[in-house]
Amino acid sequence: MAQNEAGVALVAGGAGFIGSHLCRALVDQGYEVLCLDNLQTARPSNLRLLEALPNFTFVEADIVNPLPQAVLERADRITRIYNLACAASPPQYQADPEHTMLTNVVGTNHLLRLAEKTGARFLLTSTSEVYGDPEVHPQAEGYRxxxxxxxxxACYDEGKRAAEALTFDYARMNRAEVRVARIFNTYGPQMHPDDGRVVSNLICQALSGRDITVYGDGSQTRSFCYVSDMVDALMRLMESDINPMEPVNLGNPTEFTVNELLEKVLVATGVEGRVTYNPLPQDDPRRRRPDISRAKAVLGWEPTVPLEDGLARTSAWFAEELGVELAQPEMQEPLRARA
Structure with a gap:
């Protein structure tokens, strides 16, 4: 694909964890990338890496507010709109629940109106949290x-459910061409060390020599998808001819308990940490695993990076960020600027 032949891809939340990897991949695919972010939860170093890329422009703005002129003046060239704008870890989105809800509803509406105006295809990154603490396992898209x-x-869970409803209403009324991804736990380099997610928590606590915190008894399960696999899935979904009224689960269907994850983190970091157990947070899901049958069928996609490999790469990246040595460096692959 010739440079810029694809037009402009607007990535709201593009300076965040998944968004920064997506911006890089889109530039590599020939897009001119317009990154919109309020920097509320983004890491400045992510942005510095992106600003070194060709055909990348950063605009500091909050999608809760009307879209800035720097976006509107490129509107006639925008062909793709990715909405990744929202704090995604409980400590972050609970810190300002009103803003979290408004980001998901008002912000999504602003981007959908832009899609309607420009004819750009719109992709909403929703979440596995729309399934709550599920009574059905694994979770397929038809589960309510x-x-x-x-x-x-609720500010996040219900906010994302409302964002989905709004997105599907735009599609139902033929106001925009949409895609909806329900993202399950994702990890990798460029995560924020203090974002409160289980992978970054365990790795950073281990590398820093702190007590390692497990919530509940560690028997609750999650499924962990490496970030390069997730970015691949998002781009495939955006370019797919799927029925726009069908959300698509994106995640790794291999299920691990938190205790099993901890064991793998200790191997990846070469640390023997002391574990403390704290009460499970309110409404924290007990089990979480995606049914990705739809993604396999319509996108030809499934994850390829095993958890052990992804944790080794992520641990090496965090060690470099924190300025510490891994106990087994020969097993690691430093990945500062790669997915």
Whole structure:
């Protein structure tokens, strides 16, 4: 693909963890990338890496507010809109629950109106949290979920459900061409060390010599997808001819308990840490694993990076960020600027 032949891809939340990897991949695919981010939860170093890329422009703005002129003046060239704008870890999105809800509803509406105006294809990154603490396992897209609408996670869970409803209404009324991804736990380089997610928590605590914190008894399960696999899936979904009224689960279907994850983190970091167990947070899901049958069928996609390999790469990256030595460096592959 010739440079810029694809037009402009707008990535809201593009300075964040997954967004920064997506921006790089889109530049590599020939897009001119316009990154929109309020820098509320993004890492400045992610942005510095991106600003070194050709055909990349950063605009500091919040999608809760009307879109800035720097976006509107490129509107006639925007062909793809990726909405990744929202804090995604519980400590971050609970810190300002009003803003979290408005980002998902008002912000999504601003981007959908831009899609309607420009004819650009719109992709919403929703979340596995729409399934809540599921009573059905694994979770397929047809499952309607078991979500608390009054708990401390509701600003995010219900905000994403509302964002989906709004997106599907635009599609139903032929106002925009849309895609909806339900993302399950994703990890890799360029995560924020203090974002409160389980992978970054365990790795950073181990590398820093702190007590390693496990919530509950560690028997709760999650499924962990390496970031390069997730970015591949998002781009495939955006370019697919899938029925726009069908959300698509994106994640790794291999399920691990938190205790099993901890064991693999200790191997990856070469650390023997002391573990402390704290109460499980309110409404924290007990089990989480995606049914990715739809993604396999319509996107030809499934994850390729095993958890052990992904944790080795992620641990090496965090060690470099934290300025510490891994106990077994020969096993690691430093990945500062790669997915």
């Amino acid at each position: 979920g078991w979500v608390s609408c009054t708990g401390p996670r």
